[in-house]
Amino acid sequence: MARVVVEPEGRVIEVREPLRVSELLASLGLNSEEAVVLINGTPVPEQAVIEGEDEVRVLRVRSSG
Amino acid sequence: MARIPPCSVCGKPAVAYVRPLRKFLCREHFIEYFNRRVARILERARVGPGDRILVALSGGKDSAALLNALADLRRSFGYELIAVHIDLGIRGFSEESRRAVEAESARLGVPLLVVDLREAIGVSIPELARMSRRPTCSVCGLVKRYVLNAAAVESRARYIAMGHNGDDIIAYAIKSFLGQDLESLRKLGPYSDSMEGLAVGRLRPLYMITEKESLVYALLKRAHINRATCPHLDPNQLEVVIKHLMNEFETRRPGVKIQLLGNLARRYRDYPEPREAVAACPSCGLISSGGECSFCRLTRKALGEPMGRRVRLYIRGKLEELGLGGASG
Known part of the structure; x- marks a missing residue:
């Protein structure tokens, strides 16, 4: 299982890996245009695949207002 | 891994x-791709050596x-950069925005002009909204437009560079179209021209960049x-809803957003010019569509006197402190 932190709430979920980033976003109900996924601190394309040891963060793309 | x-x-x-x-x-x-997209807009706007660009930082x-x-x-x-930030006085939000802006402009070696609204006009945005009995976002937009233009005029900037990304432009365009406000569509190009002494042209270098690309960068x-x-x-808010719907549309029809932006960048001048005549505000001297400008009207109503002239003097003083003194009059 890989650990995923979903911002801005800071919610932590565990996902079964290997898992494609696009599938992770779909499971969270997020449009890929509206989220950036960081693996081990670096942005990755939605075609990347999450593996067991990875630290994953999901950031929402939104205007600050 | x-x-x-x-x-x-x-x-x-x-x-x-x-x-x-x-x-x-x-x-x-x-980074190279992103900078190339920005450079294309600068080339189109004929930005060159000796130009001063005021960058609006939120x-x-x-x-x-x-x-x-x-x-x-x-x-x-070969241009010169000055950053400008407006401290809106929104408790729990503006403090962190100001800290971020100060840190980033220092890191990049760009002088920063901070316009603290409570210093400049004596009240914050929420207070001004309450006193004028207008929606906060409407007052905030009006004040930001005024202060940025005043800062650009006072610093003799050739352009005010705005951080509007492609998704913002699309949302404004669709909102304008829904309201059949076609004159506003004409203002949605990648850059606009200045009007001597009245208004400084806008530059939108992130025009062909999506909001997601902007965050990644x-x-x-x-x-x-x-x-x-x-x-x-x-x-x-309508713009927020439009952005979300356009992202759904983009998922089903990849490329639709960039296509719309490219078409708008080519065609925005085909939309009608504003019918209102442009003049100098009798209170502050900056752009108005007849009579007192909307900022001076708003502050007269809420605070008892038009504050445009005071804001200009405040900015002039701040620019002098930074060694960036500019316009006179």
């Missing part, structure tokens, strides 16, 4: 898939990305940003 697609240019791990290029790009090539990701890109390109274009540059959302932002 994650399996990450390789950069289509050099084979290093990709940070993004860039749809218009149909390529995966690594950090280095993504503390958010877009203006941080913009400042980084403009700082990267300043040597090749800011992260790659390790920019200081305030990731919080303004507490006054209504999630059901």
Whole structure:
């Protein structure tokens, strides 16, 4: 299982890996245009695949207002 | 370790898939792509040596990305940058925005003009909204437009660079179209011209950049940003809803957003010119569509006197403190 932190709430979920980033976003109900996924601190394309040891963060793309 | 697609240019791990290029790009090539898109807008606006560009910084990701890109390109274009930030006095939000802006402009070696509204006119945005009995976002937009223009006039800038990204432009355009406000569509080009002494032209270097690309770039540059959302932002605001619907549309029809932006950039001058005559505000001397400008009217109503002249003097003093003194009169 890989650990995923979903911002801005800071919610932590565990996902079964290997898992494609696009599938992770779909499971969270997020449009890929509206989220950036960081693996081990670096942005990755939605075609990347999450593996067991990875630290994953999901950031929402939104205007600050 | 994650399996990450390789950069289509050099084979290093990709940070993004860039749809218009149909390529995966690594950090280095993504930054190069982003800066090239920004440079194209600067070329189109004929930005060159000796030009002074005032960069509007909110503390958010877009203006941080913009400042980084403009700082990267300043040597090749030969322009001078000044950053400007308006401290809106929104408790729990403005403090972090100001900290982010101060840190980022210092990191990039760009002088920063901070216009603290409570110092300049004696009240914050929420107070001004309450006193004028108008919606906070409407007052905030009006004040920001006025202060940025005043700062640009006073600093003799050729352009005010705004952090509006492509998704923002599309949302404004669709909102204008829904209201059949076609004159506003004419204002949505990548740049606009100045009106001597009255208004400084706008430059939108992130015009062909999506909001997501802007965040990725800011992260790659390790920019200081305030990731919080303004507490006054209504999630059901029309622009927010349009952005979401356009992203759904983009998922079903990839490329639709960039196509719309390209078409708008080519055709915005076909829309009608504003019918109202442009004049100098009798109170502050800046642009007005007849009589007192909207900022002077608003402050007269809420605070008992028009504050435009006072804001201009405040900015002039701040510019002198920074050694950037500009206009007279």
